[in-house]
Amino acid sequence: MSDLKPKLDAAGVNALMRRAFPESGQDGLPQVMSVAPGRVRVMRPYGPGMLRPGEVISGPVLMALADTAAYALVLAHVGDQLMAVTSSLTVNFLRGCKPADLYAEAEMLRLGRRNAVCEVRLWTEGPERLAAQATVTYALPQP
């Protein structure tokens, strides 16, 4: 969907997200690394409390980052719309996610007036060894 034009760069999205989640600073708010037409990449630094039994990164941590990556993607393309809300999320866990900095790349599949549908892929080992894949739908605030 290369006809999409971002309205914000990575720094702009990071600033918006810090405003939306002021309390999240202490435990490593995910950072937007890059913004491109129809895409963003975010990263959450590895930290304690992210693991589940089996010494892999837990499902809720992966789901939260999938949601955040989609939110960042929406903000990058529609601008200051903090009230966009997730309406659905489907995640497939593909393999145990080894402990390390966690990356997510989100791609816009469809940006309409009412909704945005995003695909998100997550990994720690590398983008060719995905830990999880998600599709996330956001409802956009109506004027």
Next chain:
Amino acid sequence: MSDLKPKLDAAGVNALMRRAFPESGQDGLPQVMSVAPGRVRVMRPYGPGMLRPGEVISGPVLMALADTAAYALVLAHVGDQLMAVTSSLTVNFLRGCKPADLYAEAEMLRLGRRNAVCEVRLWTEGPERLAAQATVTYALPQP
């Protein structure tokens, strides 16, 4: 699926889950309230850090509790299988989730040898005003 017979009661599942997530105590680990054939109810007490912009309970908190409720349901019916892992989760957010103690009821749709498929409904206002609904698939460890 009333032909299912739980192997553990609520106290037994709570004990297993405390063993699986020893660090989670400090911020209010969800409690299993009741276990019945094919069903469990869990509750996470309301606490700080559960909100998102708009003063509603955040999506990741709802997703995490949906996953926990399905995990508790699996443990209740297969016993001490801490290594069961989520293979997929789909959640639909139905309305803003007002701040209060968060309940989840999970129902077993299918318990096979390899997988368990669970439906989960979540609310704070009451079970007739759902905040979210999820389906969760767990992969069971193979002997």
Next chain:
Amino acid sequence: MSDLKPKLDAAGVNALMRRAFPESGQDGLPQVMSVAPGRVRVMRPYGPGMLRPGEVISGPVLMALADTAAYALVLAHVGDQLMAVTSSLTVNFLRGCKPADLYAEAEMLRLGRRNAVCEVRLWTEGPERLAAQATVTYALPQP
């Protein structure tokens, strides 16, 4: 969601659906069997062409009936809105679906102004031995 009041009964929904899909008559259009507050039951008579290898009813037949059941549920509660369109569908196949008349029961989880979210359960052997379960989201036409 017992506060929902259907606007149409089973005969009314069947009439609307025949109007929406005039060509479907020849191969056994599903019939709405009953309408209740927040619920409908539909049935597709068993017929040739519904099977896949292994002599079970095929996934696409189950998905199509899940979609139809959700559509019937929406029509029953909002009336003559033929242009409601499916926006997403998630289905879990739970066990092989033995060849017989195929039933689906759809329940409204949330009926908003913009969307309806429905849960659908499908079976041939009986409602306590589900063949599949789906969640279906419909976008409602805006005035």
Next chain:
Amino acid sequence: MSDLKPKLDAAGVNALMRRAFPESGQDGLPQVMSVAPGRVRVMRPYGPGMLRPGEVISGPVLMALADTAAYALVLAHVGDQLMAVTSSLTVNFLRGCKPADLYAEAEMLRLGRRNAVCEVRLWTEGPERLAAQATVTYALPQP
């Protein structure tokens, strides 16, 4: 996932699929157009009976092709395993699907011993204007 090596080419997969669905010939069985490491492209020729109200290709037609594309992708990479069965499918409908030959491209996200998880994108207007996107999980027969 370029480390995947297909075991069958397009002609090989087409031959297998004709064997699996011998009755489907008459109404335009989808054709596998190409097979590459981790990917296949399939096409279903436009024909009558594919439309829904609004003169767009119906959801069940899109879902059936998503399922077929994932099945073709699995067959291409594991060989003659006709008894692979869909275990779940999530589809997002992104825009009305204009009547024309319908294309689907499926990508393998994870091929394990027990399961395969595939992403599928569908279009008639072009791959940069998707009509739908799906994730499909197949359970593989166990030796």
